[in-house]
Every structure is written in C-alpha cells, then in structure tokens.
Amino acid sequence: MALISSFCIFFLVAHFATPIVCIRNPINQTPALFVFGDSVFDPGNNNYINTTTNFQENYLPYGESFFxxxxxxxxxxxxxxxFIAEYAKLPFIPPYFEIGKKHLVHGVNFASGGSGCLAETARGFKKVGETESKQILSNAVYIFSTFNKDMVAPLFANSSFPYSDTEYLQMIMGNLTSVLKGIYKEGGRK
Known part of the structure; x- marks a missing residue:
C-alpha cells in the first residue's frame, strides 16, 4: 500500500500543478467540454441507468442549496x-443520459458515480457531419476524475487480494492510458 500512497500523492501534485487553459479556435467558438469521471463529477447520470440506489443521489439534500x-x-x-464551464462561458454541461441525442456542441458529462479505471472496481449525439464532429472533438477540453474507487478497492477486498501493489497500479495505469490514447486518437488534445 505504500506504493499506492506514493502514487496517489504524485498524481494529486501533478493534477493540481497543471493549469487548464481554454483557447478559442480561429472562428471564435468556445471549445466543448467533455467530462469523464466518478461520483466527484457525476451530474446525475446514475439516475438514468440501471444501478443500485447506493449509486444514485436523486433525493434531498442533494441539489438543495443551488438547484x-x-x-x-x-x-x-x-x-x-x-465551475469550469461557467469560467469558460459555457452553459451547464448536461449528463449524457439526460440529453439523449440532443445537440452536444458545448460538450457532455459522461461521469458516473462508482466508476473507476478497472472493470472490477464497481460493476454496475450530436448528428453532424464528420468534419464538424472532428472539429468539435479537437477543440474540446477533456477532464477526468477517476481512480478514487480503485484506490480503496484493495482495502475492502477480502484478505486474499490477488495483486501486488505494483501489479495493481500497472493494471490501473494501463487501462487509463488506453482511454487517454483513444481520446487522443479521436482528436482530443486539451
């Protein structure tokens, strides 16, 4: 677990030391914001999926102080x-499952409470031409919040956790790297 703690500290320092910059494209269009993550970023997607009520927050006090x-x-x-969307002068970024196939020109939030980098952690479009889709994806800003559940999973596992710290971190980083490379391949750069 010492290796996991060291990695977590490194990840947090690297995460908060890297500024997010939104740059308008040449036609002065605000970039879209695509959000991926867990409960820290979940805007209500879990209300729309078949999951346990433990991963849904569709009751008070959730939402009462602002909404x-x-x-x-x-x-x-x-x-x-x-807050990032407000700073970038974007509207609220809606939950993916709330909007269905509506216009996604400003982005969408795919975050889902309980998600992680590993499938084992917790089980549970815009219709435009190819050119415009590529432009939206390449100008978009992508933010992630994940790894929280992955970090605590070994603590709640039975005494026979099947991986060493190194193996576990390699699995997590391998999956996360694959996702980031996939987004990069589709044009995501920010």
Missing amino acids: KYPTGRNSDGRLIPD
Missing part, C-alpha cells in the same frame, strides 16, 4: 465541471 431540487449529483450544489 433547490434533487439533481443526482453527489453534492448539494454545483460540481467542479460546473
């Missing part, structure tokens, strides 16, 4: 992506 009604967010107010 005045339950939102499905693990907060009684706004989340970090909400």
Whole structure:
C-alpha cells in the first residue's frame, strides 16, 4: 500500500500543478467540454441507468442549496465541471443520459458515480457531419476524475487480494492510458 500512497500523492501534485487553459479556435467558438469521471463529477447520470440506489443521489439534500431540487449529483450544489464551464462561458454541461441525442456542441458529462479505471472496481449525439464532429472533438477540453474507487478497492477486498501493489497500479495505469490514447486518437488534445 505504500506504493499506492506514493502514487496517489504524485498524481494529486501533478493534477493540481497543471493549469487548464481554454483557447478559442480561429472562428471564435468556445471549445466543448467533455467530462469523464466518478461520483466527484457525476451530474446525475446514475439516475438514468440501471444501478443500485447506493449509486444514485436523486433525493434531498442533494441539489438543495443551488438547484433547490434533487439533481443526482453527489453534492448539494454545483460540481467542479460546473465551475469550469461557467469560467469558460459555457452553459451547464448536461449528463449524457439526460440529453439523449440532443445537440452536444458545448460538450457532455459522461461521469458516473462508482466508476473507476478497472472493470472490477464497481460493476454496475450530436448528428453532424464528420468534419464538424472532428472539429468539435479537437477543440474540446477533456477532464477526468477517476481512480478514487480503485484506490480503496484493495482495502475492502477480502484478505486474499490477488495483486501486488505494483501489479495493481500497472493494471490501473494501463487501462487509463488506453482511454487517454483513444481520446487522443479521436482528436482530443486539451
């Protein structure tokens, strides 16, 4: 677990030391914001999927201090992506499952409470041409919040956790790297 603790500290320092910069593209269009993550960023997606009520926050006090009604967010107010969107002069970035196939020009939030980098952690479009889709993806800002559940999973596992610290971190980093490379391959750069 010492290796995991060291990695966690490194990850947090690297994460908060890296500024997020939103740069407008040449036609002065605000970049879209695509959000991926766990309960820290979940805007209510878990209200729309077949999951246990333990991963849903569609009751008070969740949402009462800002929205005045339950939102499905693990907060009684706004989340970090909400503040980033406001700073970038974007509207609230909606939960993916709330909007269906509506216009995604400003982005969408895919975060889901209980998610992690590993499938074992917790089980549970815009219709435009190819050119415009590529432009939206390449100008978008992508933010992630994950790894929380992965870090505590070994603590709640039975005494026969099947991986060493090194193996476990390699699995997590391998999966996360694959996702980041996939987004990069599709044009994601920020």
